[in-house]
Amino acid sequence: MTRSALSGLAIATAVLIAGLLLAFTIGRYPVSLAELGNVLLAKLSGHRPDVPSAVESVILQVRGPRVLAAALVGAALAVAGTAFQGLFRNPLVSPDILGASSGAALGAVIGIFLSLGVLAIQAFAFLGGLLAVAAVYVIGSAVRSRDPILVLVLTGVVIGALLGAGVGLVKYLADPYNQLPAMTFWLLGSLSATNVSDLPPLFGPVAVGTAVLVALRWRMNVMSLPEEEARSLGVSTGPLRIAIVAAATLTTSASVATAGIIGWVGLVVPHLARSLVGPDFARLLPTAAILGGGFLLVIDTLARTAAQVEIPLGILTAVVGTPFFIWLLASMQRTWS
Amino acid sequence: MNIEGHDLAIGYPDRTIGRGLDIALATGEVLALLGPNGGGKTTLLKTLLGLLKPKSGEVRLGDKPLGNYSIRDRARVIAYVPQVHIGTFAFTVETVVLMGRTAHGTLFSRPSARDRAVARAVLDRFGIAALADRPYTMISGGERQLVLLARALAQEPQFVVLDEPTASLDFGNQGKVMNEIRALAKSGHGVLFTTHDPNHALRAADRAFLLRDGTRIADGPVAAVLNREQLEALYLTSVERLTDHTSGAVAFLPG
Numbered sequence: 001m002t003r004s005a006l007s008g009l010a011i012a013t014a015v016l017i018a019g020l021l022l023a024f025t026i027g028r029y030p031v032s033l034a035e036l037g038n039v040l041l042a043k044l045s046g047h048r049p050d051v052p053s054a055v056e057s058v059i060l061q062v063r064g065p066r067v068l069a070a071a072l073v074g075a076a077l078a079v080a081g082t083a084f085q086g087l088f089r090n091p092l093v094s095p096d097i098l099g100a101s102s103g104a105a106l107g108a109v110i111g112i113f114l115s116l117g118v119l120a121i122q123a124f125a126f127l128g129g130l131l132a133v134a135a136v137y138v139i140g141s142a143v144r145s146r147d148p149i150l151v152l153v154l155t156g157v158v159i160g161a162l163l164g165a166g167v168g169l170v171k172y173l174a175d176p177y178n179q180l181p182a183m184t185f186w187l188l189g190s191l192s193a194t195n196v197s198d199l200p201p202l203f204g205p206v207a208v209g210t211a212v213l214v215a216l217r218w219r220m221n222v223m224s225l226p227e228e229e230a231r232s233l234g235v236s237t238g239p240l241r242i243a244i245v246a247a248a249t250l251t252t253s254a255s256v257a258t259a260g261i262i263g264w265v266g267l268v269v270p271h272l273a274r275s276l277v278g279p280d281f282a283r284l285l286p287t288a289a290i291l292g293g294g295f296l297l298v299i300d301t302l303a304r305t306a307a308q309v310e311i312p313l314g315i316l317t318a319v320v321g322t323p324f325f326i327w328l329l330a331s332m333q334r335t336w337s
Numbered sequence: 338m339n340i341e342g343h344d345l346a347i348g349y350p351d352r353t354i355g356r357g358l359d360i361a362l363a364t365g366e367v368l369a370l371l372g373p374n375g376g377g378k379t380t381l382l383k384t385l386l387g388l389l390k391p392k393s394g395e396v397r398l399g400d401k402p403l404g405n406y407s408i409r410d411r412a413r414v415i416a417y418v419p420q421v422h423i424g425t426f427a428f429t430v431e432t433v434v435l436m437g438r439t440a441h442g443t444l445f446s447r448p449s450a451r452d453r454a455v456a457r458a459v460l461d462r463f464g465i466a467a468l469a470d471r472p473y474t475m476i477s478g479g480e481r482q483l484v485l486l487a488r489a490l491a492q493e494p495q496f497v498v499l500d501e502p503t504a505s506l507d508f509g510n511q512g513k514v515m516n517e518i519r520a521l522a523k524s525g526h527g528v529l530f531t532t533h534d535p536n537h538a539l540r541a542a543d544r545a546f547l548l549r550d551g552t553r554i555a556d557g558p559v560a561a562v563l564n565r566e567q568l569e570a571l572y573l574t575s576v577e578r579l580t581d582h583t584s585g586a587v588a589f590l591p592g
Contacts, residue, residue, distance in 0.1 A: 086426070089425045089426075090425070091425070091426075144350055146349065215445045216444070216445065218442070218448070219439070219444065221428065221432065221436060222436050222439050224425060224426055225424075225436070226419070226422070228383070228386075228388045228417070228419070229417065229419055231388060232386060232388065232412060232415070232416070232417035233412055233436055233437065233439045233488075233492070234408055234409040234411070234412030234413070234439050234440025234492075235408065235439060236407075236408050236409075274426070278427065278428075278429070278472075279426035279427055279428050280428065280429075280432055282447060
């Protein structure tokens with residue numbers, strides 16, 4: 001690993017640590033770094049922490065799950081975006097390119113419409129995302145074309161539009177006083193209702209999907225070449241594409257099921273990570289994961305603290321992401337390095 | 338070892354481009370594929386590479402049908418050098434060359450120390466070792482063509498198939514690539530390349546295969562096949578033949 005790649009990873013790690021410290025200490029009930037250190041050290045060594053119990057409960061019960069969820073969701077979206085950008089050889093691609101987000105959105109609003117419990121809504125969202133991508137894949141593969149990638153992307157756009165219409169219909173039919181606000185809030189993305197029980201169903205799929213992508217990291221480099229080149233280098237592109245799409249969809253669906261729809265992270269963070277360590281997936285994937293976690297922690301801390309009410313995450317990421325992306329376009333016109 | 342196409346019909350699911358084609362390439366020889374645009378050169382190339390299935394007939398590699406090879410085994414015997422492209426992501430030159438080692442690894446493996454040694458050796462062979470850490474997107478077109486050649490050799494293949502290797506290169510780099518193609522045959526590789534310039538075939542190839550509208554016009558030693566009449570029939574234009582009186586070398590001019 002070159003020195004610049006190492007320092008890139010160090011920068012990403014610094015962002016994550018800064019994000020963690022900010023997220024734990026800032027809020028309606030401020031916590032000092034000393035108190036945070038005390039509680040975490042005590043927790044690790046099994047002693048009783050030497051701080052008021054309110055502080056301990058803020059750190060461990062109130063903020064802890066939310067901090068972990070934010071880091072995981074940010075990492076998951078960044079990893080999925082990195083994988084899809086490579087697979088589709090297009091740096092403008094985001095994790096919802098194949099309909100994962102719109103499928104999850106339709107699943108969630110149906111769950112809310114049916115007045116289901118939180119876990120059932122999350123399960124609906126998760127399955128909705130997986131089913132949408134599976135449908136896109138089956139339809140896209142059935143269309144015979146010389147450019148399977150393009151057909152897949154176009155199918156994703158079309159199915160995504162149809163699912164968006166479905167979301168619109170359910171919102172239109174929903175009870176405007178109870179259900180509609182819940183749907184709107186969910187569609188804009190939030191971690192405010194996160195508690196400990198949300199973590200395992202988030203962590204499991206994210207860990208599995210990320211592990212698959214990391215294991216395939218060298219093949220993913222080759223998959224970012226044109227199809228025929230990848231095949232002539234000895235890669236079975238068809239099965240490998242299914243594996244990558246499945247893994248990235250798993251992480252995306254799990255994070256959307258937990259946090260709702262949060263755009264931009266999966267688009268912007270892979271770019272940042274690539275500018276830090278270059279395009280080799282062996283370095284890019286871990287860097288993007290770490291940076292994505294740190295990025296969403298900062299965003300989520302802003303969401304909690306910037307205004308009197310919680311700001312939806314999707315709105316904040318758009319406000320931060322749009323100018324950033326314009327800057328990126330202007331500064332990187334030579335290559336997509 | 339040979340790559341042989343027997344009575345091939347080539348094309349895509351929705352249309353047939355060529356019929357009744359017999360073609361063979363042995364290790365240690367260079368075969369140039371010439372013909373006008375749309376005549377089926379690239380389609381024939383991709384069929385021989387196994388990237389397209391023949392619509393009828395059979396491609397054989399050694400003593401087995403090409404279709405019996407796995408994608409990975411095939412990549413250890415035949416390497417493909419596509420037309421020079423810029424690439425989407427700024428991989429380093431070394432990484433691009435290492436991608437040629439993919440078929441020698443397993444599904445989850447990263448390049449090994451031996452893979453890196455092979456990559457370094459081929460970079461040295463083409464005199465581009467100094468570019469190893471440069472982004473592939475930031476080097477010149479001629480350098481990119483050499484990198485793609487290096488990647489093909491990193492596959493340690495017996496055959497190298499090149500799609501218009503001189504198309505986007507300046508005069509000097511065209512000469513360089515011609516020389517490398519000769520050198521490949523000398524080191525025992527079978528080389529097939531397409532070109533729009535009969536002079537490149539004269540310079541680098543042992544045999545030429547002339548393809549027009551999906552049909553073979555001629556196939557044989559360049560000195561026998563590349564003459565004014567054949568080229569006029571191939572390109573439907575008048576052709577002038579020039580001879581250098583000191584060396585006896587021949588060149589053709591169109592129009």
